[in-house]
Amino acid sequence: MTCRSSPSCLPSFHRSQPLASLFALLAVATISPPRSLAFQLTRGSRRILASSLPSPHSSTAFQRTPGNSRCHLSSITAQSSALKMTATSPSASCAAAAASTLASSNPLLQSWSSQPFNLPPFAEITPAHFKPAFDVAMENHLADLQKIVDDESEPTFDNVVAPYDRAGPQLGKVGSVFGNLCSSKNTDELQKVQSEMSPILSKHNSAAMFLPGLFGKINAVYEKRHDSGLNSEQIRLVERIHLDFTRSGAAFDEATQKEYAELKAELAGLTTQFQQNVMKDEETYEMVLKKEDMSGCPDGLVEAARQAAIDRNKADGEYVITLSRSLVEPFLTFSDRRDLREQAWRAWTRRGELDDDRDNLSIATKILKLRKKQAEYHGCKTFAEYQCLDRMAKTPENVMQLLENVWERAKKAADREREALEEFVKESGETLDGGIQAWDWRFYATKVKAAKYDMDETLLKPYLSLDAVTKAFFAVSGNLFGLTYEKRDDVELYHEDVNLYEVKNKDGKLVSLFIHDNFARPFKASVAWMSEYRSQTRNLPVDADEIEQIPIVSNNNNFAKGSPTLLSFDDATTLFHEGGHGHHGMLSDATYSRLSSTSVLTDFVELPSQLMEHWFEEPEVLKKFCRHYETGEEIPEELLAKLKAAKDFNQGFETIEYTSVLYSTWQCTHLIIMMILISPSLSTRSWIGLVCLRASSCVTAPVTSSTCSVLLLMPLGTMCICGPRFSMPMPLLPSRRVGMS
Secondary structure, three states: OOOOOOHHHOOOOOOOHHHOOHHHHHOOOOOOOOOOOOOOOOOOOOOEEOOOOOOOOOOOOOOEOOOOOOEOOOOOOOOHHHHOOOOOOHHHHHHHHHHHHHHHHOOOOOOOOOOHHHOOOHHHOOHHHHHHHHHHHHHHHHHHHHHHHHOOOOOOHHHHHHHHHOOOHHHHHHHHHHHHHHHHOOOHHHHHHHHHHHHHHHHHHHHHHOOOOHHHHHHHHHHOHHHOOOOHHHHHHHHHHHHHHHHOOOOOOHHHHHHHHHHHHHHHHHHHHHHHHHHHHHHHOOEEEEHHHHOOOOHHHHHHHHHHHHHOOOOOOEEEEOOOHHHHHHHHHHOOOHHHHHHHHHHHHOOOOOOOOOOHHHHHHHHHHHHHHHHHHOOOOOHHHHHHOOOOOOOHHHHHHHHHHHHHHHHHHHHHHHHHHHHHHHHOOOOOOOOOOOOOHHHHHHHHHHHHHOOOHHHOHHHOEHHHHHHHHHHHHHHHHOOEEEEOOOOOOOOOOOEEEEEEOOOOOEEEEEEEEEEOOOOOOOOOEEEEEEOOOOOOOOOOOHHHHOOEEEEEEEEOOOOOOEOOHHHHHHHHHHHHHHHHHHOOOOOOHHHOOOOOOOOOOOHHHHHHHHHHOOHHHHHHHOEOOOOOOEOOHHHHHHHHHOOOOOHHHHHHHHHHHHHHHHHHHHHHHHHHHHOOOOOHHHHHHHHHHHHOOOOOOOOOHHHHHHHHOOOOOOOOEOOOOOOOOOOOOOOOOEOEO
16 A cells, blocks of 8 residues: 555655546545545435435435435434334323424524525524434434335335435435534534534444335335336435445344444544544644745745735744645645755645544554455455445545556656656756655656746746636536536525625526635635535425525635736636536426436546546636636636646646656555454554565655555545545545545
8 A cells, every 4th residue: 555655655646637537436545535424414314325425526426324314323322113103102191392492492403494495594603513413314314214115005115215314304404514513514513513513424324224114115115116117217226225225234133234334433533533533633733934945935835825814813924835735735845945845745745643642543543444344244355345335436446547557657657757857957057865755746847848848837826816717617508518606695504705606507596506705715625626515316205495406616726826826727627627517407307306417426426526527627608707816808718728738748747746646556456455364462553664665665754654544544445536635534524525636
């Protein structure tokens, strides 16, 4: 397991255009991402996500379990016997009175009909509201499922599968808000709730999947699905739900179900802890600099570093580089100070272990062991085999074949590029101690690119303001799909920088709400992703408001805020990419929640996003919308020509950068597990280091144990990756989270 310690060890991983389509298949690899458990609820408790967990999202693309929502649910409460309490019993009356009081004071349990479009009442919600809301919502979800079990009529699609798909709408609402905020505004208070709720939600997930009598009814409908007059969509729904149950252990005996539920709960707690450790390091780390330390950095980066210092109450004349990708990656690209580049790189690659109290290495060990055990419950030798059963790739061998094919070619290209960097250094008269290191690659690649193509990407940024690129995306969306975007400044969301748009079709009909959250900030995940607060469905409870059919889609980026905010070409492409995932949610037209939006196989989910991102580089789009933020002039033809000529530069590096992670993860996971089992006395760092030596080739930078601990948890099994930055295994937090960049 390991980074092939060259380009692949660098702090963040770029999208490689020649391999853009690679991720459709690679999303099936060995191990799924460490996802926090409270999150994947969207559209109801309805599809509960398995606790072994994003993403992207992953995006999302995950193991789905009961109900219609992509949630990671599981509760220790509400056993089926308890749900059969009669409404006339004293305990039932007391419970009903308590529930009524709680609902009247908890905004998560109240009707949201007074809110525009039934949006969550963000201003009223506090972290303290979530646990009591979950308690009520989980009990109501199990009650919905118990009604299906108690129906004595013959199991049919209409009395089993359809009501199962819409069960637990309250849990879906609570879970979707919780999951999204755990990514977008995960304060210390919310993190405490997240840690507490992860195992509880996991156990609820198991309680729902193992509810006595429920799987029997699902299975009965499944067995006669082709003889019941069902249409193709209904057959697909039956098959997917049946698979959700079997992959979650519903066919196990009672004793095994109990063991499996405990295993998933433990995994839920560990993955949440892993994710929180990474986020805490990103939140708290800062490299405080003086103006002279910013030598070589473009004005936009200097301004962003100064703004970061202001946000952290630093003194005048101080600048701060955080572990936000929007700051650390440009700093590694432009800073003249090699010592500071190394310092930033080492901090970036050690996220999750910068503090002695946050040791993701030991957590990684435990997760690997549990995931192997989870696979064995299903008769699989490896977690990779278990994951591939529900992927287009089907087998680990198919994944490996693709990885081998790509790796060998990319490695040769990366070696040639490294030689070019070394030659440039030699010709410039510089002497680098140890040669080209991981923290040098971006810096010298930029120098070589400028020399070879006369291409300075900083010259592009004045034409790529966030406003201009957003307008370009809306225009392309309109031309392709007939959509228009109307901004709603009068609606309060969870942060003042977040924008809301009504999305309408060519007939003026509302088809979606679109939340655009673009800026990096404390307590926000340092990646890019698409998620949903509400997913499209026509299978609503009888008394539901019709607005509940309309999806609420969120695109999330991590741009450094400026005046104005100027984007790199890669950032602009990422905005379009996430917009492709957004279209997948906004244009969904399914009857059933379980099949709507991004509920496709995870090695397919990247297709809409990959297609959309390529529209940004079309000359017609660039020339029409990418105008200088001060003068309004059109982007020069000469600059476009240079951009095109340099497009394939450094693609060996960028391909190796993430393919090496995938390849190494795949090659070494079994070796790691074997070493853990054979030599339990070895320290975590020791066995990771040994595996690094086993896997390393094409090495130009040192392998760090931290980087490798990340590789152990790469989002390869259940998360939809796009434009990945694999050095950070960001868990899928919100519902339907896909496209994590």
